[in-house]
Every structure is written in structure tokens, then in C-alpha cells.
Amino acid sequence: MGYHTTSAIERLWKQTIQESATKCWLPQIFVNKLGYACIYYHGINMLVHRFSAHVFHGLDLKSDLQANHKRECPNRHCWNPDHIYVGNQKENMQDAVIAGTHPKPPWIRKHNEQIISSSSPIRKDLGNNQK
Numbered sequence: 001m002g003y004h005t006t007s008a009i010e011r012l013w014k015q016t017i018q019e020s021a022t023k024c025w026l027p028q029i030f031v032n033k034l035g036y037a038c039i040y041y042h043g044i045n046m047l048v049h050r051f052s053a054h055v056f057h058g059l060d061l062k063s064d065l066q067a068n069h070k071r072e073c074p075n076r077h078c079w080n081p082d083h084i085y086v087g088n089q090k091e092n093m094q095d096a097v098i099a100g101t102h103p104k105p106p107w108i109r110k111h112n113e114q115i116i117s118s119s120s121p122i123r124k125d126l127g128n129n130q131k
């Protein structure tokens with residue numbers, strides 16, 4: 001961890017409040033419309049949770065991988081490394097589905113419909129006709 005990184009962490013930490021209920025690290029800085037916060041780091045505006053994943057989880061900033069918030073973290077601008085994991089876009093979408101923030105994908109709906117139809121009266125009639 002270079003000096004630049006250390007000072008960036010210190011700078012962000014001084015502006016951060018720890019939420020006691022969630023243990024979230026919430027920076028008291030500008031949060032954009034989508035709920036994300038950015039810091040200026042290495043010449044670019046970087047999302048704070050991506051910065052955290054880079055510093056604490058060794059996320060390669062040039063890779064396709066991204067920093068995702070765990071399901072139990074309700075704050076998109078939280079940068080607590082315990083609330084963040086490195087993953088890909090697909091894992092992020094799956095988590096969002098489980099957390100209920102995205103509509104259910106078609107395969108889950110289909111599965112439920114099959115369960116309903118197998119125990120429906122129509123199905124029973126069909127069985128009787130086959131006798």
C-alpha cells in the first residue's frame with residue numbers, strides 16, 4: 001500500500017460515519033442519483049466501494065471484475081470491506097434477484113407455474129380420462 005493509497009483512505013475515513021445498526025461505513029460526501037459515492041483517486045473518480053475492494057481485497061482495477069455489495073448491506077455508498085466482495089456482473093444480478101430488488105427472472109416464474117399446474121384440478125381430470 002503506497003503513501004497515495006494510505007492518505008486516500010485516511011481522507012475518506014475522516015469523512016466517514018459508522019452506522020451502528022448495520023456497521024456500514026458511510027462517507028459524508030456527495031452521493032449520486034443512484035446512491036453511489038465517488039472519491040478522487042489516482043487521477044480518476046472512483047466508486048468508494050470499488051476503491052475499498054481494491055485496497056482491502058486486492059481488486060485489480062484494470063480487470064473486468066467489480067466490487068459488489070453483499071446482500072446484508074443496504075447502502076450503496078458503504079465502503080466497509082466486510083460488506084463488499086469481488087465478483088462479476090452475473091453474481092451481482094443474482095444477488096439483486098435474491099434480495100428482491102429486481103423482478104424475478106423467467107426461469108423462477110416457470111418453476112412456480114409448474115408446481116401449481118401439477119396439483120390443479122385440470123390435471124386430475126386428465127388423469128381420470130386416461131383410465
Ligand SMILES: [Zn+2]
Nearest residue numbers: 024073078083
Ligand atoms: Zn454496508
